[in-house]
C-alpha cells in the first residue's frame with residue numbers, strides 16, 4: 001500500500017506557506033473575495049438583530065398594548081428577514097463563483113503540467129493518483145475557497161456579535177447561558193480528534209477500494225476466463241467491509257456529537273428559563289430580555305459547532321493542496337535547451353553514436369549502440385522480445401533521455417533542438433494502437449487543423465483503411481468508443497497507419513505489432529507499410545519477413561547490444577543470429593505464404 005502514502009497525509013489545518021500559495025490563485029478574483037467577505041459580515045450582522053427586535057416587541061409594545069408599534073416591529077422583522085435572504089443568496093452565489101473560478105484555473109494548470117511531464121513520471125505514478133489530484137483534491141480546495149475560509153470569518157464574527165448583544169442586555173444571564181461552554185469546547189475538541197483519525201481511515205480504505213476496482217474492471221476478461229470471480233469477490237468483500245467499518249466509525253462520532261450539542265443547547269436554554277424566569281418574576285429583568293436570550297442561546301451554538309466542521313474542511317484542503325503542489329512541482333521533464341538550434345527542412349539522416357540507456361540506472365537496456373541511416377533508407381530492427389527494440393524508439397523521440405552517447409538527426413544532437421521541432425518530423429506507429437474518444441476522422445488527423453479532410457481520405461485510401469471505414473454507418477464520422485472497443489486489432493492498426501501517413505513525416509517509426517491478423521488483413525497491412533515507407537527515413541521493428549527483406553539495413557539486437565548489421569543476404573551469409581532467427585521464425589512464414 002506504499003502507493004497510498006500520499007493520500008494519507010493529514011497535516012495541519014493551517015499552513016501559512018500553503019495558504020500563501022493558495023491565495024495566489026484567488027488573487028485574480030480578489031474583488032469577489034472582498035465582496036463575499038462584506039456580504040458575509042452583513043448576513044452575520046443581521047441574524048442577531050432579530051432576537052433584539054423581538055425583545056423590543058415584547059417589552060415596549062406587547063406589554064403596553066401598542067398594536068401599531070407592534071405592527072411596525074413585525075414589519076421591521078419581516079424586512080430584516082427578506083433582506084437577509086437576499087444577501088444570503090448573493091453570498092452563496094459569489095462564494096461558489098469564486099470557488100469555481102479558482103479551481104478552473106488550478107485544474108487547467110494541473111492538466112497542462114501533466115502534459116509536460118516525461119514518460120519516466122508516468123512509469124512511476126499510477127494513473128488513479130493523477131486522476132484523484134485533478135478531481136477529488138481540487139474539489140476539496142473548492143470547498144475551502146467557496147465556504148471554508150470565508151465562513152470561518154463569519155462564524156467567528158457571529159459569535160462575537162451575539163455575545164455582544166447578550167452582555168449588552170444582561171451580563172448575569174449571559175454568564176448563565178455561557179456556563180455550558182467549557183463542556184462544549186471539550187466535547188468539540190474530542191470530536192475533532194476522533195473524526196480526524198477516522199477520516200484518515202476512510203480515505204485509506206477508499207483509495208484501496210478504488211485501485212482494486214480499477215484494476216479488476218480493466219482485467220475483467222482475464223478474471224472471467226480463469227473463473228476467478230468467487231475469489232476476487234471475496235477479496236473485494238473484505239476491502240468493502242473495511243471501508244464500511246471505517247465509515248461507520250466516523251458516523252458514530254457524528255451521531256454522538258450532534259445530538260450532544262443539541263442536548264447542551266437545551267440545557268443552556270433550561271438554565272436560562274429557570275434563572276431568567278426567576279429574575280422576571282422578581283422584576284429584575286423584562287420578559288423580552290428572557291425571550292431574546294432564549295433565541296441567542298440557540299443561535300450561538302450553531303457557529304461554534306460549525307467551526308469544528310470548518311476545521312475539517314481546512315485540514316482536508318491543506319492536505320489536498322500539499323498533494324496538488326507536489327504534483328505541480330514535479331520536474332520529471334525532458335527539458336528543452338535554452339537556445340535550441342533550428343531544425344528546418346529535415347532530410348532525415350539519423351545517427352546513433354555509442355548510445356547507452358537505462359530506464360533505471362544502472363540497469364542498462366541499450367549498450368553502446370551505433371548505427372547510421374541515410375535519408376530515405378529503411379532500417380529494420382529485429383531481436384527477441386525484451387531485446388530493446390522499442391527502447392530505441394523511445395530515445396529517438398526523446399520520450400526518455402539517454403545516459404551517454406549521442407543521437408543525431410541531420411548531424412544535429414537531438415538534445416540541442418526543441419522537442420516539438422524534432423517531433424514535428426517524426427510519425428510513429430506503436431505496438432499497441434491508442435485511439436481516443438472522438439470520430440475516426442479526428443483520430444486520424446489528431447485534430448490538427450493543418451490536416452484537411454482530403455488528406456485524411458487520401459491517407460486512408462493509401463493504407464487501405466478506406467474500405468472498412470466506408471462500410472461503417474457514419475463512415476469517417478463514426479464515433480470511436482472506449483479506446484476502439486468496437487474495432488478489430490487489424491482495423492485499429494490501419495487507422496494508426498493512416499494517422500502516421502496523414503502527417504506526411506520525414507521520419508517514420510513503426511513498431512509492428514506481433515499480433516496475428518487474417519491473411520486478407522495481413523496483405524492490406526503489408527501494402528500499407530510499403531506505402532508508408534516510400535520516400536521517408538524509416539525505422540521498422542519488424543516481424544514480417546517481407547518488410548525485413550526489403551530493408552536497406554537490418555540491425556540484430558540482442559540483450560541491448562547490436563550483434564549483427566547488414567542486409568538480408570549479407571546476414572544470411574554470415575550464418576549468425578539472424579540466420580538462426582530466420583531458420584526458426586521466418587522460414588515458416590515463407591512456407592505458409594508460398595502454399
Ligand code: TTP
Nearest residue numbers: 359365383384385386387388389390391392431
Ligand atoms: P523493450 O525495448 O520494450 O524490448 P522490445 O521492444 O525489444 O521487446 P518486444 O519485442 O517484446 O516489444 O524492452 C527492453 C527492456 O526494457 C526490457 O527489459 C523491459 C525494459 N523496459 C522498461 O523497463 N520500461 C519501459 O517502458 C520499456 C518499454 C521497457
Ligand code: MG
Nearest residue numbers: 389390431511
Ligand atoms: Mg517492443
